[in-house]
Amino acid sequence: MNTTTASNMAEDDGYCQENIPSSIMTELEAGAFRRLCAHLRDRSDEVQNLDLMTLSGFCxxxxxxxxxxxxxxxxxxxxxxxxxxxxxxxxxxxxxxxxDEAAREVYGCGYAEWKKRHAKKATDEQMRLYKESMPMHAKHDKTLLLTRADKPVQAQNIIASKSASTQSEKVGGSLISDVCCQDVDLAHVAPSHNDKTISSASTTLFSLPPVPPVDRDMTLRLGILTVSDRAAANQYSTGDLSGPAVEQSLLQLVKNMNSDSNSSSIHCTVVE
Known part of the structure; x- marks a missing residue:
């Protein structure tokens, strides 16, 4: 029984080489690679690179x-x-x-962007298992990873064009329905580390609908609560942008309502 099974396995091992042209086989392998990348992209939060390295030796x-x-x-x-x-x-x-270019093909975005959105701090147990698995980790020749030529000008223009197109699609397309896993303020323009202003993407997303005027004077005291582990841990280089965006939208709404009313007004204070 064991001999027959081994024989069948040996025959199966050569099936592709004997029956499928090498050019088609290359397409099959490339398709499998693309599916693997897509599979990992769809599980960016659940499957961390550290765990991949621990279990399989690659990430x-x-x-x-x-x-x-x-x-x-x-x-x-x-x-x-x-x-x-x-x-x-x-x-x-x-x-x-x-x-950098290859990582974008694998991650579906720049590595730094992916890391900011999905990477989680490793636990002590994860680090222990990772270190124990190091003998089986993949090794890479750093000299081969160095680029040998400058980027073609045409390619640079295409990359810039695609980047602008992708950003535009995010702002006008699925971004609103999937805000929890996309950075609203970075979708259109990446702010500098010191820039804490609200980008035009936020202004577009949070366009204010018309509100009927109030019939009497009102005084409001508002507090804004940001629920975010990363913001609380001060992990964003720009600081928390969602809180200021909400405050800006509220104050603008109050301003618009006051300008539309002749007899009443709203006094709004945002408390810390």
């Missing part, structure tokens, strides 16, 4: 680095075959591909 960063390594290998092969002008352009693009 999303490894996938990005392997993309770069494959680019180097394909580039070297194309160079050895006396490339045409078109192939020379491809070689240049492959040589200019670095970790």
């Amino acid at each position: 999303r960063n490894c996938l990005a680095k392997w993309l770069v390594v494959e680019a180097r290998g394909i580039s070297d092969k194309m160079k050895s075959d006396t490339p045409t002008d078109k192939q020379t352009q491809i070689v240049h693009a492959l040589d200019a591909l670095g970790y």
Whole structure:
């Protein structure tokens, strides 16, 4: 029984090589890679890189680095075959591909952006298991990860265009229905570390509907509570932006209502 099973397994191992052209096999493998990346993107909060390394010896960063390594290998092969002008352009693009660009393909966004949104602080137990698993961790040749050429100007323009398009889609599309896992204020313009003003994306998202005027004077004292572990831990380099956005919207609403009323007014104070 064991002999038959082993024989069947040996035959199965060679099926793809014997029956499927290598070019099609490459497409199958590429499709599986894309599905793996999509699977991990859909589980960004649940599946941390640290846990991936502990269990399998590789993580999303490894996938990005392997993309770069494959680019180097394909580039070297194309160079050895006396490339045409078109192939020379491809070689240049492959040589200019670095970790940052590859990571964007794996994560679906820049690594720094993904880390800010989804990375969680490791527990002592997670760190212990991670360190115990280090012998099986993937190793990467840092020299291969270095870029060999500057980014083509055309590629830079395309990247900038796609980035602007993606940001526009987020602001006008699914962002409002999925605010909890997207940074509203960074979706349109990334503020500097010292910039704590509210971006135009917030103004667009929180456009104020018309409100009927009040029929008497009112005095309001409002407190704004931000429920966020990261904001409470002061993990955002810009500081908490959601609280100021709410305050700005409220005060603007009161201002609009007062300007539309001739006989009554609202006095609003936001308390700390």
